[in-house]
Amino acid sequence: MAREDAGDADHDGISGRANYVWDVRAGAKRLGRFGWKANAPDLLQQSAAAYNNDMGVTTPLFPAETCEGDRPSCASHAPDVDSLTLDEVAFYIRSLAVPARRDWNLTSVKRGEKVFKSVGCAACHLPEMRTGTVAGEPWRSGQTIHPYTDLLLHDMGPGLADGRPDFDAGGSEWRTPPLWGIGLSLVVNGHTFFLHDGRARNLTEAILWHGGEAASSRDAVKALPAADRQALIDFLQSL
Numbered sequence: 001m002a003r004e005d006a007g008d009a010d011h012d013g014i015s016g017r018a019n020y021v022w023d024v025r026a027g028a029k030r031l032g033r034f035g036w037k038a039n040a041p042d043l044l045q046q047s048a049a050a051y052n053n054d055m056g057v058t059t060p061l062f063p064a065e066t067c068e069g070d071r072p073s074c075a076s077h078a079p080d081v082d083s084l085t086l087d088e089v090a091f092y093i094r095s096l097a098v099p100a101r102r103d104w105n106l107t108s109v110k111r112g113e114k115v116f117k118s119v120g121c122a123a124c125h126l127p128e129m130r131t132g133t134v135a136g137e138p139w140r141s142g143q144t145i146h147p148y149t150d151l152l153l154h155d156m157g158p159g160l161a162d163g164r165p166d167f168d169a170g171g172s173e174w175r176t177p178p179l180w181g182i183g184l185s186l187v188v189n190g191h192t193f194f195l196h197d198g199r200a201r202n203l204t205e206a207i208l209w210h211g212g213e214a215a216s217s218r219d220a221v222k223a224l225p226a227a228d229r230q231a232l233i234d235f236l237q238s239l
Contacts, residue, residue, distance in 0.1 A: 001031070003150050014123050014213050016152030019175070021167040024061055036196045037169040038153060044090040051081060059086050094140070099181050103238045112235025115228050119220035124176045126150045148179035148239065157211025160195065172212060183237040203236050
């Protein structure tokens with residue numbers, strides 16, 4: 001929240017802002033943290049929403065079938081997953097460790113990190129943050145982390161717009177996705193399709209799709225010598 005600059009008061013072309021979303025348990029608006037447009041206040045609600053919307057599985061947080069009222073088989077019924085199971089799923093996701101970086105000491109990777117900063121990528125993909133105090137979970141408290149995100153919404157231009165507002169997020173705004181672990185996408189996911197709809201086939205294409213607030217950084221990458229562009233990709237692959 002301290003990094004919000006909705007009106008671009010410092011005139012750097014970056015105007016990140018937070019999303020404020022409906023917290024189902026609290027019955028009030030809260031800071032949005034997770035999802036492509038930061039539309040979930042915590043991992044419990046995001047997990048319950050994924051159960052419901054992606055899998056058709058109901059929970060006490062979202063007890064209604066998405067097709068309820070459409071046909072008799074979608075009539076109201078007891079939740080498919082109980083609160084304890086949902087809590088345990090959210091705890092598991094919260095507790096997952098970030099994969100260690102690889103090849104961080106290679107000359108090309110070090111060069112790529114300098115390029116990353118020089119073209120302005122680090123303005124939104126912040127290299128370092130520190131976690132707050134998490135009650136009952138000291139292993140997540142007071143940690144210096146390197147997620148490469150500011151967790152804020154940014155206008156990425158018409159090329160990436162889906163035209164779908166999400167709470168306070170506009171149709172062309174997206175939360176800066178964390179980059180840690182991105183170099184293992186092929187290993188973990190079996191593919192290298194990036195961005196919210198998988199349109200980019202690799203990291204270079206993902207960069208070239210950047211627009212709006214990131215247009216100047218995209219253009220700076222396009223103007224780089226080939227060796228510097230490759231060093232930039234080597235750096236991203238090391239995360």
